[in-house]
Amino acid sequence: MVMPTEQEHPQKAFGWAARDSSGVLSPFNFSRRETGEKDVTFKVLYCGICHSDLHMVKNEWGFSTYPLVPGHEIVGEVTQVGSNVQKYKVGDRVGVGCMVGACRSCGSCTDHLENYCPKQILTYGAKYYDGTTTYGGYSNIMVADEHFIVRIPDNLPLDAAAPLLCAGITTYSPLRYFGLDKPGMHVGVVGLGGLGHVAVKFAKAMGVKVTVISTSPNKEEEAVKHLGADSFLVSRDQDQMQAAIGTMDGIIDTVSAQHPLLPLIGLLKSHGKLVMVGAPEKPLELPVFPLLTGRKMVAGSGIGGMKETQEMIDFAAKHNITADIEVIPIDYLNTAMERLVKADVRYRFVIDIGNTLKASS
Amino acid sequence: MAKSPEEEHPHKVFGWAATDSSGSLSPFHFSRRENADDDVTIKVLYCGVCHSDLHSVKNDWGITNYPIVPGHEIVGVVTKTGKNVTKFKEGDRVGVGVIVGSCNTCDSCQQDLENYCPKVIFTYNSHYHDKTKTYGGYSDMIVVDHHYVLRFPDNLPSDSGAPLLCAGITVYSPMKYYGMTEPGKHLGVAGLGGLGHIAVKIGKAFGLKVTVISTSPAKEDEAINRLGADSFLVSTDPAQLKAAMGTMDYIIDTVSAVHALAPLIGLLKLNGKLVTLGLPNKPLELPIFPLVLGRKLVGGSDFGGIKETQEMLDFCAKHNITSEIELIKMDYINTAMERLAKADVRYRFVIDVGNSLTR
Numbered sequence: 001m002v003m004p005t006e007q008e009h010p011q012k013a014f015g016w017a018a019r020d021s022s023g024v025l026s027p028f029n030f031s032r033r034e035t036g037e038k039d040v041t042f043k044v045l046y047c048g049i050c051h052s053d054l055h056m057v058k059n060e061w062g063f064s065t066y067p068l069v070p071g072h073e074i075v076g077e078v079t080q081v082g083s084n085v086q087k088y089k090v091g092d093r094v095g096v097g098c099m100v101g102a103c104r105s106c107g108s109c110t111d112h113l114e115n116y117c118p119k120q121i122l123t124y125g126a127k128y129y130d131g132t133t134t135y136g137g138y139s140n141i142m143v144a145d146e147h148f149i150v151r152i153p154d155n156l157p158l159d160a161a162a163p164l165l166c167a168g169i170t171t172y173s174p175l176r177y178f179g180l181d182k183p184g185m186h187v188g189v190v191g192l193g194g195l196g197h198v199a200v201k202f203a204k205a206m207g208v209k210v211t212v213i214s215t216s217p218n219k220e221e222e223a224v225k226h227l228g229a230d231s232f233l234v235s236r237d238q239d240q241m242q243a244a245i246g247t248m249d250g251i252i253d254t255v256s257a258q259h260p261l262l263p264l265i266g267l268l269k270s271h272g273k274l275v276m277v278g279a280p281e282k283p284l285e286l287p288v289f290p291l292l293t294g295r296k297m298v299a300g301s302g303i304g305g306m307k308e309t310q311e312m313i314d315f316a317a318k319h320n321i322t323a324d325i326e327v328i329p330i331d332y333l334n335t336a337m338e339r340l341v342k343a344d345v346r347y348r349f350v351i352d353i354g355n356t357l358k359a360s361s
Numbered sequence: 362m363a364k365s366p367e368e369e370h371p372h373k374v375f376g377w378a379a380t381d382s383s384g385s386l387s388p389f390h391f392s393r394r395e396n397a398d399d400d401v402t403i404k405v406l407y408c409g410v411c412h413s414d415l416h417s418v419k420n421d422w423g424i425t426n427y428p429i430v431p432g433h434e435i436v437g438v439v440t441k442t443g444k445n446v447t448k449f450k451e452g453d454r455v456g457v458g459v460i461v462g463s464c465n466t467c468d469s470c471q472q473d474l475e476n477y478c479p480k481v482i483f484t485y486n487s488h489y490h491d492k493t494k495t496y497g498g499y500s501d502m503i504v505v506d507h508h509y510v511l512r513f514p515d516n517l518p519s520d521s522g523a524p525l526l527c528a529g530i531t532v533y534s535p536m537k538y539y540g541m542t543e544p545g546k547h548l549g550v551a552g553l554g555g556l557g558h559i560a561v562k563i564g565k566a567f568g569l570k571v572t573v574i575s576t577s578p579a580k581e582d583e584a585i586n587r588l589g590a591d592s593f594l595v596s597t598d599p600a601q602l603k604a605a606m607g608t609m610d611y612i613i614d615t616v617s618a619v620h621a622l623a624p625l626i627g628l629l630k631l632n633g634k635l636v637t638l639g640l641p642n643k644p645l646e647l648p649i650f651p652l653v654l655g656r657k658l659v660g661g662s663d664f665g666g667i668k669e670t671q672e673m674l675d676f677c678a679k680h681n682i683t684s685e686i687e688l689i690k691m692d693y694i695n696t697a698m699e700r701l702a703k704a705d706v707r708y709r710f711v712i713d714v715g716n717s718l719t720r
Contacts, residue, residue, distance in 0.1 A: 108631060116631045116656065177656070261647070270469060270477045279653045283623070286647035288637060291661030295477060295538070298659050300652025 005030035005067070008132055011041070014359045015139025016333055017067035018057035025057065025333050028067055029359075030135055032143045033128075037082040040149050042094055045354035047137035048073030048163040048323070049333075051194060051256065052098075054340050056125055060281075064125055071137030072098045072123040073165040075158045076354070085146045093152040095313070097165035098123055098303050100134055100144050112307035114148075138333070140357055150310045153317035160322030163194060163348040164313060166303065167323060171199035171252060172312040173304035174275045175206065180250035183207030188233070188251040188267055192219045195254035195277060197347040198323055200227045203252075205319040211248065213267070222346070226324075235263065246270070246294075254278045261298065262287045270294040277301055323348045329356035366391035366428065369493055372402075375720050376500025377694060378428040379418035386418065386694050388720075389428060391496055393504045394489075401449050401510050402441040403457065406715035408498035409434030409524040409684070410694070412555060412617060413640075415701050417486055421642055426486055432498030432712075433459045433484040434526040436519040446507045454519060456511040456674070457503060458526035459484055459664045461495060473668040475509075499694070501718050511671050514678035521683035524555060524709040525674060527664060528684065532560040532613055533673040535636040535662035536567065541611040544568030549612040549628055551596070553580050553588075556615035556638060558685055558708040561588045564613075566680040572609065574625070583707070587685075596624060607631075615639055623648045626657060635659045684709045690717035 006012070009031035017028035035041045053070035055061055075095040078088050088094060101121030102114035109117050121128055124136030152161050175181045183206070189199045190213045200223065203210045211231045212223040220232040233240050241263055248267050256278035264274055265287060276298065286298065304312065316322065324347045328336050336349045351357070367373070370392035378389035396402045414431035416422055435457040439449050449455060462482030463475040470478050482489055485497030497503075513522060535541070541548060541564075548564045550557050551574040561584065564571040572592045573584040581593040594601050602624055609628045617639030625635055626648065637645075637659060647659060665673065677683065685708045689697050697710045712718075 113631070116654075262644075270474075273658075276649050276652055279650050281650075283646040283648040285644040286622070286659065287644045288639070288641055288661065291659075292638070292640060292663045293477075293661075295535075295662050296660065298647065298652070299657065300649060300654070301656050302653045 007031065009033045011141065011143070013135070013139055013141050015069045015135065015357070016330060017069045019067050021059040021064070023054070023057035023337065025138070025337070028069060030069070032141060033130070035080045035082050035143060037084040038146050039082045039143050040078055040085055040088050040094065040146050041080040041141060041143045042076040042078045043354070044074055044076040044137055044140055044142055046075050046159045046162045047071040047351045047353055048166065049336060049340065049349040049351065050166045051340060052166070054337055057337070065133065068125050069135035069138055070124055071139070072096070073162045073167070074137030074142055075152055075162045075165070076142065087146055088149060088151070093154070093158060094149050095152050095162065095165050096123060096137065096142055096144050096149060097169060097309055100148050101129060112305040114305050115303045137353070138351060140353065140359070148306060150306070150313050152313060155320070156313070156317050156322060159327055159350050159352070160325050161313070161316070162350050163198065163323035163325065164316055165309070167194045167198045167348065168316060169304040169309045169312050170277050170302070171195050171254070172202050172315070173308055174252060174277060174301035175199070175202060177301065178250060178273050178275055178299065180252070180273065181206040181208065185209065185249040186211065186247060188213050188248045189254065190251060190264065191254035191278065192223055192347070193254060193343055194323070194348045197227055199252045199254065200229050201321045204228045205315070205321060211244070213251070241267070248272055250275065252277060256280055258282060258284065261285065262290070265290045265296055268294065268296050270296070272296050274298045275301055325350045327352050331356070368392065370394045372502070372504070374500050374502055375718065376430045376496065377691060378430045380428045382420040382425070384415070384418035384698060386499070386698070389430060391430070393502065394491070394493070396441045396443055396504055398443040398445040399506050399508070400443045400504050401439055401446055401455065401507050402502060402504050403435070403437040403455055403510070404440050404502050404715070405435055405437040405498055405500060407436045407520045407523045408432040408712045408714050409527065410697055410701060410710040410712065411527045412701060413527070415698055416640070418698070422640070424486070426494065429486050430496035430499050431485050432500070433457070434523045434528070435484070435498030435503060436513060436523045437503070440502070443507070448507060448512070449510060454513040456513050456523070456526045457484060457498065457505050457509065458511065458530065458670055461505050461509045462489060473666045475666045476664050498714070499691070499712060501714065509667055511667070511674055514675055516681070517674065517678045518683060520688055520711050520713070521686050522677070523711050524684035524686065525559070525677055526670070528555045528559050528709065529677060530665040530670045530673050531638055531662070532556055532615070533563055533676070534665035534669055535638065535660070536563060536613065537669070538662065539611065539634050539636055539660060541569070541613070541634070542567045545570070546610040547572065547608060549574050549609040549625070550615065551612060551625060552615035552639070553584055553708070554615060554704055555684070555709045558588055559682070560613045560615065561590050562682045565589045566676070566682060572605070574612070574628070602627070609633060612636070613638065617641060619643050619645060622646065622659065623651070626651045626659070629655065629657050631655050633657045636662055638662060686711045688713050692717070
C-alpha cells in the first residue's frame with residue numbers, strides 16, 4: 001500500500017499542489033525527510049513562479065505526476081543542518097534551484113555540470129534517491145543536500161533574488177559558455193519576460209551592448225529606461241529588422257512559442273551565435289544557406305551546474321542585479337498562473353511564502 | 362552594346378558551358394583578361410566536378426547567370442606572372458579554388474576569411490572587379506590574382522589533389538573552427554560522397570575515431586577497408602541509431618538533400634557539435650529541446666579563406682590525403698553530371714582537361 005504523502009517522511013510539510021492537468025493548485029499536506037547528515041533544512045520565505053511550473057502543472061511536457069508541488073526558485077533561512085554539513089549554519093540565507101540531486105560521479109558531475117547528468121534529480125516532480133517524489137518550493141520548508149544549496153549574499157533581497165535560481169542561471173550560463181560576455185560585443189535578447197529581462201541586466205553588467213528584440217512595441221520604454229538595454233527592435237517591423245541585419249555577435253532567444261529563426265539568423269554578424277534558452281515544443285525551420293554563408297550557429301542551453309549557479313548569484317550580488325518581481329500571497333497563485341499564460345507580469349511573480357502560506361487546520 | 366564572351370577580353374579561351382537550366386554542357390568559346398601586374402596565368406590540367414557545379418548548371422539556387430562555365434577545383438601550371446608576383450613563377454604547379462577575388466578591406470578579408478567577405482568573387486558565375494563575368498575551370502586556361510592562387514605541394518598529385526580545393530577545405534575549415542581535432546574524440550561523418558570521404562581521411566589524420574553515417578549499407582566495406590573509418594552506421598536502421606545515441610563529440614553533415622537533423626542531433630554527446638555543409642534548397646527541421654537539454658549546437662561553414670586553404674593543402678600533402686577520383690574526359694561531362702545526380706561516383710569526377718579539352 002502506498003504511504004499517504006503526509007506520513008511518508010518524519011517532518012510535516014504543507015504547500016500548494018496541482019492535482020491534475022487542469023493545473024489548478026490548492027492546499028496540500030505532505031512531509032519531508034529527516035535532515036540527513038549532508039542535508040540542509042530551511043524555512044521557505046519566497047518562491048519564484050517559473051514558466052516551467054506552468055508547463056508542468058498542466059502536463060504540457062507529458063511527464064508530470066500528480067500531486068505536483070512546483071517551485072524551483074526557492075529562498076529562505078536555514079533552520080537545521082546535518083552533522084556533516086560544512087558550508088552552512090542555522091540562520092544562513094540560502095536558495096535551491098532546479099535540481100536537488102545527481103549521480104555525482106559521471107563526467108558531467110565531475111565537471112560541475114550536474115544539470116547535464118543523466119541521473120539529474122529535479123526539484124519537483126521527480127524521484128529522489130530513496131524512491132520518493134520530490135516536492136518543490138510552493139511549500140513551507142525544504143530539505144536539500146548541501147551540494148545543491150546556494151548561498152544568497154546579504155546585499156541581495158531574498159524576494160527579488162529568488163528568480164535568479166532558474167531565470168538567472170539559464171541566461172548567465174550561455175552568455176559565458178558561448179563567449180557573449182566580452183565588453184563591446186553586441187548581443188540581442190529575444191523576448192522580454194522572466195528570462196529576457198534578467199538576460200538584459202546580466203549582459204549589461206558584462207559590458208555588452210544589448211538590443212531587446214520583441215513583438216511588443218509597448219515594452220520599449222521599460223527595456224531602455226528601466227532595464228538599461230541600449231536599443232529595442234520590434235521584430236514585426238521589417239524596416240527595423242532590415243536595418244539591424246548583420247549587427248549582432250550573439251542572440252539569447254528566450255521565446256518558447258513557435259517562431260521563425262530566419263530573421264534572427266539574419267541579425268547575426270558572420271560567425272554569430274543564436275542561443276535558444278526557451279524550448280519550443282515542435283521543431284523550428286532552420287534556413288541552411290545563411291547558416292553556411294555566414295558561418296553561424298544555433299545552439300541550446302539549459303540552466304547551469306551548481307558551481308556556476310553560485311558564481312552567478314555572487315556576480316548578481318556584486319552588480320546589484322535582481323529580478324523585477326510582483327510579490328503575491330499564496331492564495332493569488334491560480335490567478336497568477338492565468339496571468340502568466342498571457343505574459344501579463346513584469347517580469348516574475350514571487351510567492352510570499354513566509355508571510356502567507358499557513359498550514360490548513 | 363555588350364561585347365560577346367569571345368570578344369570581351371584579349372585572350373581566346375576554350376571551355377564547356379551550360380547555356381540554360383537543362384544543365385547540359387557543350388563547347389564554348391570565350392576570352393580572358395590580359396595578365397595584369399598581380400595576376401598569374403594558368404594552363405589548366407585538371408578540374409574536379411563539385412556538386413555545386415551541378416546545382417549551378419541547373420540553376421537549383423536560382424542565381425545562375427548563363428552561359429556558365431563551372432569548375433572550382435582547378436589544378437594547372439603557371440605560364441605567366443605579372444610583375445608584382447613573387448610567390449609563383451612559370452612552371453609552378455598551382456591550384457585555384459572557389460574564389461578569385463574579394464574586397465580586401467573588410468573585417469573578414471583582414472582576418473584571412475575572404476570566403477565570408479560580403480563582396481566575395483566566385484571563380485564562376487560572379488562578376489569580377491572589372492564587371493565582367495567570371496568563368497571557371499572547365500576551360501583550358503585561367504587568369505587569377507596571385508592572392509587567390511594556391512601552391513600545390515610537390516607530393517600532392519594534380520588529379521587526385523584537385524578536389525581538395527573545394528571538398529577538402531570545405532570539411533577541413535569547420536573541423537578546425539569548431540574544434541573537431543582532439544585526438545581520441547569521436548567524429549561522425551554523415552554522407553559518403555565527395556565531401557564525406559575526404560572528411561573521413563582528414564578526421565583519421567587528426568587522430569579521431571570516425572564513424573560513417575549513411576543510408577547505403579553497400580558503402581560500409583569501402584568506408585572501413587579503403588577509407589579507414591572505424592565504424593559504419595546505417596542511419597535508416599533504428600536499432601543502430603539507438604545504440605549510437607549520445608556517442609559522438611562531433612558530426613560533419615555533408616548531405617545536400619533535405620534530411621532529418623533530429624537523429625543526428627541524438628547521436629551527439631553533451632556539448633556536441635553538428636556542422637552542416639550541404640545546401641538543400643529548402644529549410645531543415647530543427648528540434649530545439651535536444652539542443653537545450655544537451656547544450657548542443659548546429660553550425661554552418663562555407664569552404665575557407667585562402668590562407669587556410671593553403672594550410673589544408675600542406676596538411677593533406679603531409680598526411681598523403683588525396684581524393685578518390687574517377688578521371689574523365691571533357692566530353693563525358695554530361696554523363697558524369699547525370700551520374701553525380703544519382704551519387705554514382707566513388708567519390709569525385711575529375712576532368713582531365715589538359716589531355717581531353719580539344720577545340
